[in-house]
Amino acid sequence: MKFKNVLLALLLIAFIILPGSLISDEGMWLLDGINKLPLSEMKKNGLELTPEQIYNSDGQSIKDAIVLLGGGTASFVSASGLILTNHHVAYGAIVSVSSVMEDRLKHGFLAQNYEEELPIENMTAQVLVSMKEITSEVLAAVNPDKIGVNDSMTSQDRQKTINAKLREIEKREKGDTEYECRATDVFNGVKYYVFTFEIMKDVRLVYAPPNSIGNYGGEIDNWMWPRHTGDFSFMRTYVSPEGKSVKFAKENVPYKPKHFLPISTKGFEEGSYMMIMGFPGRTFRYRTSYDIDIAYNEALPMTIDLFKTRIDIIQNLTKNERAKELKYANRLRGIENSYKNSLGVVEGMRKINLLQKKRSEEEEFLMYVNSKPDLQIKYGTVLLEMKRLIDELSAYNKKRIVLSNIQSSCDMLRLAQRFMTYAKNPPKDSTGKPIERTEADYSAVKPLITSAFKNVDLAIDKELLTAMLIKAANLPANQQIEAVVKIVGNKTGEKRDKAIRCFVDDLYSDSDLLSQEKAEKFLTKSDKKILDDEFVEFATALDKDDAVVKEKYARYEAEMALMRTQLMEAWIAWKGESLYPDANRTIRFTYGTVKPFKPRDAVYYDYVTTLGGVVEKETGADPFEVPVKLKELWEKKDFSIYADKRLGDIPVAFLANLDITGGNSGSPVINGRGELAGCAFDGNWESVVGDYYFQEPLNRTISVDSRYILFILDKYSDSQNILYEMVIR
Numbered sequence: 001m002k003f004k005n006v007l008l009a010l011l012l013i014a015f016i017i018l019p020g021s022l023i024s025d026e027g028m029w030l031l032d033g034i035n036k037l038p039l040s041e042m043k044k045n046g047l048e049l050t051p052e053q054i055y056n057s058d059g060q061s062i063k064d065a066i067v068l069l070g071g072g073t074a075s076f077v078s079a080s081g082l083i084l085t086n087h088h089v090a091y092g093a094i095v096s097v098s099s100v101m102e103d104r105l106k107h108g109f110l111a112q113n114y115e116e117e118l119p120i121e122n123m124t125a126q127v128l129v130s131m132k133e134i135t136s137e138v139l140a141a142v143n144p145d146k147i148g149v150n151d152s153m154t155s156q157d158r159q160k161t162i163n164a165k166l167r168e169i170e171k172r173e174k175g176d177t178e179y180e181c182r183a184t185d186v187f188n189g190v191k192y193y194v195f196t197f198e199i200m201k202d203v204r205l206v207y208a209p210p211n212s213i214g215n216y217g218g219e220i221d222n223w224m225w226p227r228h229t230g231d232f233s234f235m236r237t238y239v240s241p242e243g244k245s246v247k248f249a250k251e252n253v254p255y256k257p258k259h260f261l262p263i264s265t266k267g268f269e270e271g272s273y274m275m276i277m278g279f280p281g282r283t284f285r286y287r288t289s290y291d292i293d294i295a296y297n298e299a300l301p302m303t304i305d306l307f308k309t310r311i312d313i314i315q316n317l318t319k320n321e322r323a324k325e326l327k328y329a330n331r332l333r334g335i336e337n338s339y340k341n342s343l344g345v346v347e348g349m350r351k352i353n354l355l356q357k358k359r360s361e362e363e364e365f366l367m368y369v370n371s372k373p374d375l376q377i378k379y380g381t382v383l384l385e386m387k388r389l390i391d392e393l394s395a396y397n398k399k400r401i402v403l404s405n406i407q408s409s410c411d412m413l414r415l416a417q418r419f420m421t422y423a424k425n426p427p428k429d430s431t432g433k434p435i436e437r438t439e440a441d442y443s444a445v446k447p448l449i450t451s452a453f454k455n456v457d458l459a460i461d462k463e464l465l466t467a468m469l470i471k472a473a474n475l476p477a478n479q480q481i482e483a484v485v486k487i488v489g490n491k492t493g494e495k496r497d498k499a500i501r502c503f504v505d506d507l508y509s510d511s512d513l514l515s516q517e518k519a520e521k522f523l524t525k526s527d528k529k530i531l532d533d534e535f536v537e538f539a540t541a542l543d544k545d546d547a548v549v550k551e552k553y554a555r556y557e558a559e560m561a562l563m564r565t566q567l568m569e570a571w572i573a574w575k576g577e578s579l580y581p582d583a584n585r586t587i588r589f590t591y592g593t594v595k596p597f598k599p600r601d602a603v604y605y606d607y608v609t610t611l612g613g614v615v616e617k618e619t620g621a622d623p624f625e626v627p628v629k630l631k632e633l634w635e636k637k638d639f640s641i642y643a644d645k646r647l648g649d650i651p652v653a654f655l656a657n658l659d660i661t662g663g664n665s666g667s668p669v670i671n672g673r674g675e676l677a678g679c680a681f682d683g684n685w686e687s688v689v690g691d692y693y694f695q696e697p698l699n700r701t702i703s704v705d706s707r708y709i710l711f712i713l714d715k716y717s718d719s720q721n722i723l724y725e726m727v728i729r
Contacts, residue, residue, distance in 0.1 A: 025657050026694045027580035028280050028588035030186065030193075031055040031063060031131065036578065037591070045593050046273030046672035053674065054275075054589070057130065062674060064258035066277045066587065066667075067237075068126040068197070073278035074235070075668035077263060077676065078725040081237040081255035082206065083125065084709070085666035086681045087214030090233035092330040093120040094208050100322050105329065108210035110719055117204035117236055119248040125200040125237045127257070128587050129179060131193055134169055138183075138192040141165040159558040162189075169194050178245050186581040188286060189565035190572065195586060200255055202238035202248045207719055209233070209712055210627060216614065218623025219336050223344055223685045225605055227653045227702050228614040231681035232709050234722060261668055262727040263706050264675035267644050267651070268594050270607055274656045275591040276680055276701070278667030280583035283691045286568060288383060289358035290390040292692065294397065296349050300342050302398060306405045307339035309467050317460045327455045341662075341688055348689025357693065368574045379570035386563045393556055399479040400549050402472045406542070410465040411456040415513055416539035418448055419522070423530040442523045449523075453516040458508060466504045470497055483541035511535040583661055592657040597700055599686050607656075610649035611708070633715055642711040651705040654678060658701040661691050669703045675729055678703035 029037065034051045055063045067074040072089035076082065087094075091105075097118045098104040111117040142158050153161070166183035173181040173194050183194040208214060213230040221227055238252040239245060246252065268274075284291070314332050318324040349355070362383060369375045407413060422445055426434045472484045473496055487503045488496045508514060511534050512522040522530065530536055572579060596607040611634050618626045633639075634650075644651045660667065660680060669678035683690065686698040710728065713719040 025590075025592040025696060026659055026699075028283070028583045028590050028659055028661075029580050031277075031587060031589055032057070032133070033580075034589055042273065042591060045271065047275075047591075048672045049674050054277075060258050062259060062261070062277060062670065063128060063587070065261050066128065066279075068128075068279045068587075069203075069235070069666065070123055072663060072665040073667040074125065075666075075676065076257040076260035077234075078260055078727075079256060080725055081200075081257065082260075082722070082725060083235050083237060084668070084676070084679055085233060085235065086231045086679060087208060087229075087233045088231055088333065088681065089666040090205065090208060090235060091215075091333060093123055093203075093205055093235070094233070095326060095330045096120060097205060098326055100326070103322070103326075104208060105326065106211050108213075108717070109205060109208045110717055110722075111204075111206050112721055114236075114254070117206050119202065119204050120235070123203045125203050125235075126180070126197040127200075129196040129198050131195045131587070132173075133191060134183060134194050135191045137169065138162060138165050155558040155562045156555055159561060166192070166194075184584060184586065186584065186586065187572070187579075188568040188582070189561060190568045191581075193586065199245050200237040200239060201245050202252050204236050204238065204248075205233070206236050207234040207713070207717070207722055209717065212622070212625050212627050213630065213712060213716075216623065216626075217617070219340065220623060222337065222340055223682060223688055225655065225684045225700070225702060226609045226613060227682065228609050228617060229653065229681065229704065230708060230712055231704050232679050232712075260727075261670065261674070261676040262729050263710065264671055264673070264677045264729055265641060265707055265710065266675075266729065267707065268654075268671065268677060269646075270594055270596065272594045273591070273672040274594060274658060274677065275589065275670050276658050276660060276664065276667045277587065277589050277670070278660070278664040278680070279585055280588050280661045281585055281663030283583040283661050285582055285692060285694065286564070286571065287358075287692065288386050288390075288567070289355055289362055290383075290387045292349065292355050292358050294390055294394060296346060296355060298394070298397060299401060300346050302401050304339060304342045304346070306402070306468070306471060307335050307342065309471065310335055310405075310409055310464060311339060313463050313467060314460060317457070317463060324457050324460070327457060328460065331455075344685055344688030345691065348686070349692065352689065352693065352695070354689065354693055365571070365574060369570055372573075375570060375573060379566055382563055382566045382570065386560065386567070389556055389560050389563065393553075396479055396549055396552060398475055399481060399545075400553060402468070402475060403481065403542070403546050403549060406465070406468040406472065407546075409468050411452050411461050412458070412508070412511075412513060412535060413465060413539060413542075415449065415452045415519065416511075416533070416535040417543065418445060419513065419519075419530055419533070420536050420539045420543065422523075423527040423536070426527055437524075442520075445523055446520060449516055449519045453519075458514060462504055462508045465507075466501055469500045469504065473497075473500065481542070481545045483538065483545055486541065507535050507538060583663070585663055590659040592659070594654060595657045595700070596655060597684070597686075597698060599684075599698065605655070608644075608647065608654045608705075609652045610644075610647055611652055611711075612649050614652060627716070630712075630716055638715060639711065640715060642707040642714070644707070650708055650711050652708045653702055653704055655684070655700040655702060657696060657699060659690070659694060659699065660701050664701075669701070676706055678705050679709065 034055055053061055055061050065076045067076065067083050069085055070089055072085060074083040074085035077084045094105050142153060142161050169183045170181040173196055180197045180199050181194055183192065185192050209230050214233065216229045217227065221229065237255040239255050241251060241253055314328050318328055369379050427437055427441060429435050469484055472481050473488055488499045491499050513519045513533065513535050594607050596605055598604050615626055615631055615634050617624050639650055642650055660683065664680055667680045668676045669680050671677040680701050680703045682702040684700045684702060687700055690699045713722055
């Protein structure tokens with residue numbers, strides 16, 4: 001019996017720490033760690049490539065086909081700079097070139113040649129050139145004698161020193177190149193890397209399916225399986241004839257990538273190997289029980305309530321008015337996505353009792369640390385220190401969340417804040433004496449004015465600000481915002497809400513910032529005149545509250561960053577080196593297999609959906625309106641070479657146990673031969689809590705099948721010009 005217990009313990013340890021363990025599909029891995037993964041197991045599942053073909057720091061590899069695009073990821077799929085991404089990643093770009101008269105969001109878009117491709121303002125495509133570890137150099141700046149903590153520094157001073165060193169390294173690595181360098185931490189500050197990118201500033205829309213395909217199912221199906229969304233679009237990157245990174249110009253030519261992905265039509269089956277390379281946003285898997293507690297009981301519920309308020313206002317005031325719908329389409333979709341994600345995280349935390357899981361894990365961690373005298377001295381109090389910081393955050397966290405939502409919801413307030421900064425910081429000569437502004441000074445602000453009025457409706461903006469101020473008035477007495485208290489005084493209930501509405505009415509009737517023409521003229525007024533404007537005065541009053549909160553939060557973040565570094569060091573000492581870091585928008589690799597799942601008792605989900613399922617869901621109304629031509633193709637079974645033989649139908653979406661998060665949207669799903677088999681666009685509802693806790697039986701990535709992409713291009717959209725430039729296998 002004793003022997004069996006020892007053997008069981010050894011097996012459990014191996015399960016926890018070995019990279020070739022049963023949980024090996026979990027993880028968003030740094031590219032320089034691919035060789036540490038269980039390659040033999042990956043090959044058994046279908047990987048035919050060498051690690052160097054996936055990532056080669058000195059030569060061509062799949063890495064060169066991966067593109068950081070806006071808030072998501074994309075991949076090169078032709079030798080002429082054609083990139084594939086999600087429809088929802090390109091959504092803002094599609095909206096920006098849409099109008100009531102040319103509604104490309106609703107009807108879709110196809111450029112038949114280069115000349116017809118539409119330039120997208122303020123969008124860049126970025127390709128990783130290199131990555132390099134710089135840990136020793138960074139940490140030497142805060143402790144020249146050893147890598148660790150310099151006790152003579154405050155946490156804020158330490159963080160400022162590290163940040164300064166990171167900026168110094170970025171400048172050095174960039175040199176006189178056109179590249180952009182970003183230095184950042186991984187493993188919560190245990191390690192540091194610098195990433196160098198080639199930037200393409202000329203990005204153009206090539207193809208977008210109609211919204212009834214690209215966003216089929218809408219918010220109802222968002223984060224849900226089974227899914228039937230053709231969530232894909234194509235764009236193209238351009239450079240100057242000399243190969244330089246420049247903004248849009250007619251003479252620019254398509255960019256020639258070092259590597260692009262061929263497209264697979266061969267399909268796959270359950271258990272087939274798949275991998276993703278992309279730019280995941282943020283995960284929080286090494287956060288403590290104290291972090292989970294404040295997120296679950298305070299931050300997430302507040303965020304859900306504030307987002308729902310904003311969604312209801314925008315939906316109600318844009319309904320049946322297409323011009324207004326287009327103005328708010330992109331931001332509404334973003335808010336709705338975040339809202340539903342937050343709901344899913346809360347539900348997931350509750351279902352798996354994440355708070356208790358974290359507490360139990362921390363008990364085991366402390367037992368290990370306390371069993372090692374050297375670790376106990378260095379890390380024995382780190383969790384208590386983190387609890388102290390979270391307790392301090394709780395004293396102003398609700399106020400911080402509401403202030404953030406006030407500012408992010410109201411375009412006119414953001415414009416007023418810019419005017420406040422402009423007026424408070426006049427240009428000065430070499431002696432520090434204020435001098436008269438020039439046209440260049442005005443030109444620095446004018447683009448913001450243009451942007452503010454491009455996608456704003458003042459009635460909606462006004463209602464959003466009113467709602468957020470009413471939410472602010474409901475804050476606890478010890479977290480009240482002084483600027484709001486000044487508006488409502490001692491009033492309560494309906495009288496308080498009426499006072500806020502009257503105040504906002506005055507802002508939107510008396511300010512000189514309420515049209516583009518008036519705002520541009522107002523730039524030339526005196527600083528005193530600008531600061532006396534009603535909206536600017538209110539922005540200034542809010543800023544006083546916000547500045548105090550930001551100062552406290554900056555101190556909290558600096559102290560917590562140091563604690564998280566120490567906790568991560570201790571965690572590595574406990575678990576071993578075979579850990580992956582949390583995602584932080586740096587390029588990552590994840591792998592797994594095509595796999596179904598069982599979400600709950602007596603329910604089983606297959607790993608693939610079909611065009612027949614699209615038709616089956618049809619209601620005739622948005623978001624389940626099937627285009628007539630698409631339905632006819634299915635009824636006639638006009639599938640060409642794109643049907644799956646096993647299914648006898650066009651595959652639409654599929655599941656794999658790939659570990660991704662926000663930012664991975666648009667990432668190529670690549671088979672074992674290095675071919676694009678799909679385009680990742682979502683996770684299932686049960687995986688939403690995966691940002692905090694990965695569960696292999698439930699975490700799945702939802703991807704649009706490459707065969708559905710090709711079918712829509714070929715049979716539905718007659719986009720042969722796009723098909724001809726891709727390599728299709």
